[in-house]
Amino acid sequence: MNKRALDYALKIRLPITVVVILCSFALTFYVSRPERDGLGYQPEQPINYSHKLHAGEMNIDCQYCHTGVEKTRHAMVPPAETCMNCHKVVKTDSPEIKKLREYWEKGEPIPWKRIHKVPDYAYFNHSVHVNKGIDCAHCHGDVRKMDKVEQVHSFTMGNCLDCHRNAHERMPEIAENINKGPENCNACHR
């Protein structure tokens, strides 16, 4: 390799390559950020259950099924038994209900895909938030309108803190009853 070619490679090509790599990394990093945070995540579920139908059109309260939400830190996906309360009689011939029935009869848990997740080292507590009167939709979006549930808000620490710091602006409807959320580490991490 002659001297000029090396000079060219080192002075022009290398910096350009590095800049291109860095730019594309930065661009991908920021563009893909929402996706990596799970925004828009809408997996196929084993049973094609519609929140829009149940919670929206039929107006069943969230807590009819998610019973843990005001008692513990886990909202809890309902046991198949809860579905069967109605579906022993209702729409028993629908193919989706047949699937449900099969799980129920075999005693197998329905392998629901998880959509919303905070990391293991954060101890989010549903009951505290719900008992303060905060609507589920603040974090989960308007599930009542979703045929298939998807994630609409990112579940990052920044997002939690944004609401904790500006609770009154974010939730004007209950502003009188709430304080600002705690911001200290132990509030979530322990």
Add this chain to the structure above:
Amino acid sequence: MSNNEMKKKSGVKQLPKIENPEQFFNLPRTEEGQKEAKKSKYWRSLEVLNNPESKEVLDAKKVEFPFGEDQAINLDSMSSVNRRKFLALMTASGVFATTACTDYQDKGKIINYTTKPESVQPGVANYYASTLNITGNSWGILIKTREGRPIKLEGNPEHPVNQGKISNLAHSTIVNLYDPSRLKAPQIKGKKGLKLVPFEKTTWEDADKAIVKALNDAVNSGKEIAILSEQVLSPSYASLLNDFIAKYPTAKVYGFNTFNNDVKNAAWQETYNTTDLFPSIQLDKADVILSLENDFLGVDGDTIENTRMFVSRKDINNVYGFNKMYCVEGAMTLTGAKADYRFRLSPEMQFEFVAGLINEVIKKGALTADSSAFSSYSLDKFIKVNGFHAQKIGYLVDDLIKSKGKSIVLGGRHLPKATHIAINYLNHILGNTELYRQDSIPVSYGEFSKNGDFTNLVKDMNAGKVGVLINIDTNPVFNMPADLNFADAIQKVNTVVTLSEQENESTGYSTYLLPTNHTLESWGDAHARSNVMSLQQPVISPLYDTREKEAMLLTWINGGSEYSFDIYYNYVANKWKNDIYPKFNSAVNFETFWNNTLHDGVVTMKSSTEAIYEFNTSSLSGLKPTKKENYTVVFTESPTIGDGKYANNGFLQETPHPITKVTWDNTANISINTARKLDLKFQDMLELNLNGKTIKLPVVVQPGMADDLVQIDLGYGRTAAGDVGNEVGFDVNQFMTSNGISPWIFTGAKVSKAEGTYKIASTQEHHQMDELVGEAILGDKAYKISEFHIDRHIIQETELDTYKKDNDVIARHKHATKSIMANHEYTGIKWAMAIDMNKCTGCNACITSCNVESNIPVVGKEEVLHGREMQWMRMDRYYSGDENNPKVSIQPMMCQHCDNAPCENVCPVVATTHSPDGINQMVYNRCVGTRYCANNCPYKVRRFNFYDFRDNLAKGYYYAQSMQQMYNPEVTIRSRGVMEKCDFCTSRIADAKSNATKDGREFKGSDVVTACQESCPANAIYFGDSNDPNSEVSKLRKHDLGYHVLEILDVKPNVTYIAKLNNVIPEIDNSEGHNSAH
């Protein structure tokens, strides 16, 4: 040249000159003040006392982790990765990598219930009341379960005996449930010649059939069926054993506890011509307690009940009600450490002392009692010969006479019968029978409740007269007196059936090895006291293919084919319905009664039998003292691992011995004089020769031991305990023969120095808070920093009488500190803790409770040697005064949650910060492991995960799948490279807070109980809101006995210690070089 310039030039590191040191450090400046200060020096070990500036001592103080930071990783301690596992992992990670590419957003599945059990709410703990029979005691427990898994044991507050508290041993039994080496299926002895497979799997049906056949054969051929079992506390079990004998008439039951009250009970029965057992004592009514070798706060008797009653008379709000404890003992125990006056006396001399005391008390107190049996003993002569402080003994005699009927003399269970009879007599003539409880006495199931006649049993076994030996959860080969040669005898028995949770030294000899349920998987009951009965219920279905031991016996009674999982439950329920329920004259029907008892765990009845104590004077005739020859050896129960049954429990092995601070070992403890005589020091080897047998043991020179006495804990040196407990310590059971002064005391031993040394993992000098390096100039005088130690006031105590006269005696020494920063205002709740050192006995229950609550790993002996033990709490034990018989001060130490926490400033990644409610927070997911915080912590309470410790002990023993179920899901499991420390049970705070929100009430400081507080048998720990003027904590913070450790540093700690008040008379103690507050 100014001072500063001089320093710069010379390059000598010196602290800046301080103009007015008295104000700043409150240093005693007068000659007398200096003398006074020197006198009150506290020390942790003899090395510190004698060579305070030796390299070892300075190194231990200078560096928290003395050596080994660059040591190679020991692969043997980790879970092994073999070729197949490696391939499996590679394949799995390959699969994960490819699938992750297809859907990197995947967050896994949610596994829900198909049918949710009504009582289970994910995320909420359920508590079940039950009973735990352990170390000869029966305690009510509450079992905390999460999603069906038991994760913690607590005492049942409604149980009248233990009232919500259990011992450190009881706390750690939860580990045994999940122990990976539990027996998992029934086994039968392998065919001969197959040495590699000593046992083969079998089915329960086959085993049952074969055993019933063997039992019938034994009955038909007139051979004995010997049943070995722990001493029985359970009425249903006792009646089951009787049923068994009825079905198989040649059966005979032998109770067996290594440590028991048999000698004491026998003496009691002889003294009062009764069949009752030694009664429980109302320690809370005793103004004066004289303990003779009785470690009632440590291992002797119902330590939980004793502690509660004893410290109820150490209430700082009622200083005129303080009790006074005298202790005469050979080995240093927790009781001796807590005593106001302690005397050293070898245990075989106790009889002469008691006899002399009886004489003296009768003479001085002008009691109308017969002293003829003791007339040849003189107390004056005795104290002269044994070098007792005559004036202090004078106080003892006066106090006993003055508090007639309100004092008690307690004899240790290991003392010989004659001594116990003499003690009973002393109590009798003093009218102390008043203090024996009559409404609540220990219950005896006759022969089942005491140790059997093993000499005859072994003779019969050797003669082939025993057809079947059923060993129920005991370990005779390891624990029985060695001269019985049980291991030889057991091989002469045709059918040996062993019922056991784990393998042990005895299981290898079995024909059938049948796994039993853990306590938490079993039904049962207990008769703790004549008026207290309790039920034991399972909280989890058996993890493995195991059965309750009682269920097996029942099956064999029924002919071997009728097992069902509820067979023993039905038996217990029937027993309660037919025998026990009628006794209660309950107004409700049986079902309600049963359900209520099951819910509460315990049921009590009113019973007060006026016992009349008629002393059987003939028991006094022929009492003889025992003579000392050469050295005396006393074998004691280990306060940490018991008699060895729990040796495979890492939590217990790693809990430091409360006095010697030794972990993972038993040692030969000797006095300073003995050590000098034999030229022995800490970690040297000693050769003990007793009855022709010898052993080499490492030495701990223990201040406070009687001279010419060797004390050794039993239970160590197990060879078949499991990967954790094997080869830990030394097996001294070989010395337990029947020719001692009592089963546990032997004299005539020869002791000499042996070659070599041994590494003892003692935490004695770990995490010291006082520095000894460098110099400081105060005023115009240079001081070694060692002298500041005097001023650090880590331990503060005074005499009760001094405090009564002058309430400010401690408070006067409060340091006025100035901060250059503005103090943060805490509005709302501010968490704080207070520890009452008058009550704390140093029993270690809090440490174990904290271990279980906070998922603290076991690190192993090697790592303890490196100073890497992980317990968030530690018990600092300080000595002061006469080195031969020092005063002991025990101080629980954990994160002080300082307002001006020095650790917080130095964290480069802000992983440790302060919360608005005053907690020093540790954020594990943020920590990068610089260890700056630990370096900067004046209290040395931060712990660093040098490894993933779970995978760093005995081939990753605690990494096993079963262990994962034990963890508290509310506390993060810390991995390698992360700092951790006491978090004031922040998960419990969060839990209480969310409950308050749920119930729509205001969150109060009193809603939270920390794990250590909950478990403290002495109720010495208080926790709450220091901003609430009505809370216990804020009152104690302001109390004139309250002080803060190292408050001179202006770190503003949030743990208040209440100075100990010693109930001693100041004058004579000063003449002995005793410490007073300064």
